[in-house]
Amino acid sequence: MNRRGSATEALGLAIGHVKTMLLQPFDVARWLMLGFIAFLAYLGHGGYLIDTRFNNALNRDNPAWQSVRDSVNLAYEHRVAMAVVLFFVIFAVLVIWVLFEWLSARATFVYIDDVATNRSQLVRPWKEHGEEADSLFFWRLTFLLSAGLIRMILSVPVIIGVLSAIRADEDITFSRILGSSGVPLVLPLIILIVLAESMVRMTLSDFVAPVQYLQRIRCGAAMRVVLGLIRNDPGSFILFYVLKILILLVTIVVGRALGCNACVAVCCFCCVGFPVIQQILFQPLYIFNRSFSLFFLQGFGPDLDVFGPGAPGGGLQGPPLAPPPSSPVPSWTSTPWPPAPAPPEGEPPAPEPPDGEPPAPGSEPEHPPAASTPSVPPESVPLSAWPEPPYASPAEPPAAPSTEPPAWPPAEPTAEPPPSGPEPPSSGAEPDPEKDSGRG
Numbered sequence: 023m024n025r026r027g028s029a030t031e032a033l034g035l036a037i038g039h040v041k042t043m044l045l046q047p048f049d050v051a052r053w054l055m056l057g058f059i060a061f062l063a064y065l066g067h068g069g070y071l072i073d074t075r076f077n078n079a080l081n082r083d084n085p086a087w088q089s090v091r092d093s094v095n096l097a098y099e100h101r102v103a104m105a106v107v108l109f110f111v112i113f114a115v116l117v118i119w120v121l122f123e124w125l126s127a128r129a130t131f132v133y134i135d136d137v138a139t140n141r142s143q144l145v146r147p148w149k150e151h152g153e154e155a156d157s158l159f160f161w162r163l164t165f166l167l168s169a170g171l172i173r174m175i176l177s178v179p180v181i182i183g184v185l186s187a188i189r190a191d192e193d194i195t196f197s198r199i200l201g202s203s204g205v206p207l208v209l210p211l212i213i214l215i216v217l218a219e220s221m222v223r224m225t226l227s228d229f230v231a232p233v234q235y236l237q238r239i240r241c242g243a244a245m246r247v248v249l250g251l252i253r254n255d256p257g258s259f260i261l262f263y264v265l266k267i268l269i270l271l272v273t274i275v276v277g278r279a280l281g282c283n284a285c286v287a288v289c290c291f292c293c294v295g296f297p298v299i300q301q302i303l304f305q306p307l308y309i310f311n312r313s314f315s316l317f318f319l320q321g322f323g324p325d326l327d328v329f330g331p332g333a334p335g336g337g338l339q340g341p342p343l344a345p346p347p348s349s350p351v352p353s354w355t356s357t358p359w360p361p362a363p364a365p366p367e368g369e370p371p372a373p374e375p376p377d378g379e380p381p382a383p384g385s386e387p388e389h390p391p392a393a394s395t396p397s398v399p400p401e402s403v404p405l406s407a408w409p410e411p412p413y414a415s416p417a418e419p420p421a422a423p424s425t426e427p428p429a430w431p432p433a434e435p436t437a438e439p440p441p442s443g444p445e446p447p448s449s450g451a452e453p454d455p456e457k458d459s460g461r462g
Contacts (some may be wrong), residue, residue, distance in 0.1 A: 027321030029262040036314040055142040057302030062129030066122030127159035138328040154234040161241040176208040228315035
């Protein structure tokens, strides 16, 4: 943690943060998502590696010189048509540029959130910080349009000098351009405006946007906070900008050593694929550039710490944890046998019958003896060795209910006729032997 507001300490912390995000652990999908977000965040602007080896590109010995001269002469002959075409071209370029700036402002907050929380998310921070991103977008748009308009007005003498040299069939050299009227006066102003524009864009991206992200305020209020920090400690910010310029120079030197002599970070709508691949491959450099300013701000107090637990994204998270091992599926072979219930206290155990004799009826105890838990679970029996179940005859189908209606009215029960013989003696009277002998 940077506790002193030191740019050099923030440099070392940024290098360690690159290792944490991209190598602990290494995840290809994480690289792809972060590369795409970085592409959107730096869309339409960024570092420009300009090739200064002109090699007299615009002189009469160049094969393309004659075609350039013919095009300029044709434009002079059809001024009105060329003005209309130029107007629509500039309008289309402005529309595309405004769209790129809006996407860049939104993705700037997404990239800050991902770097500060060690995540690779797009949807959640895109929605959470939409209001702050729109405020940053309007500030960028107003400043860049104003600076671009001033730069275009100051560039008019330079453009006239170049076109005059082409029509006169003269070589376009630096001395020839400086010889034009007004160029020696406006050229230093153009250089100063370009430098100021670069510093303002760097300040908006490195400091103003993180302050907006932390305090949920608009761009104007965040700019006042940053200017207050610069007034209180100008030396630290000067050292930060010096280190930033040195890092840019080292990047240019490395790029030239690798053969990248063209304007590499220029985003063009017809060459979208190459910048995306570039941001994916050079993702360590982009994460370092983003986290360098975040760790530098961390040294100015806990209210400017995007990695702390009170930050909007929850602060810096640890590396993603590996999923826990899945538990084995329980089976009857791995489940211990439950013990049988014990007999109640005071009841004597039932006597065991002799070997070979069945137990007497009624001698079985009410509670069977507890079965001991086997120490080794029985082995599973394959399905082919299971005994076949006894054959069960199919049950007879139930009789169908009768559909005939019952007879009405029901027949009355008939009385049985009385018996025709002598009445039998009652069961309570005893027979008289004298009467029986007289009758005989």
